[in-house]
Amino acid sequence: MKTKILEATKALSNIELKQIITEAITEAIQEKEEKATLTIDECVKYSGIGRDKILELAHGNNNFPAFKIGRKFLINKQLLDRWLESISLEKKII
Missing domain, CATH: 3.90.105 (Molybdopterin biosynthesis moea protein, domain 2)
Known part of the structure; x- marks a missing residue:
């Protein structure tokens, strides 16, 4: 049971990490594309x-x-x- 909980926590952390990275990259691209x-x-x-x-x-x-x-x-x-x-x-x- 503990192993399944740890695996679920790791998976959730990876999903959250991917989302944070994706948002950061998207924001950086938008800032770069913004006209001066x-x-x-x-x-x-x-x-x-x-x-x-x-x-x-x-x-x-x-x-x-x-x-x-x-x-x-x-x-x-x-x-x-x-x-x-x-x-x-x-x-x-x-």
Whole structure:
């Protein structure tokens, strides 16, 4: 009886270990695949700020984390998060 219980415990531990490893690998892959930049439309959806305002900021606000590749604006997602936090803490009107 003890042997069966030990075997069942080991099997359960192996199943749990496999699940933990699978979840960790999946999370690592998702983090790697996450984009570092956003388009204007993605930025609008992500931030909740209107398209016209995002374009205005991209064109003229030196603190806004946008850059151009050709005619296309891209926004650095990590810097956007910091920018949003900064304007929120400072209670800035944009």
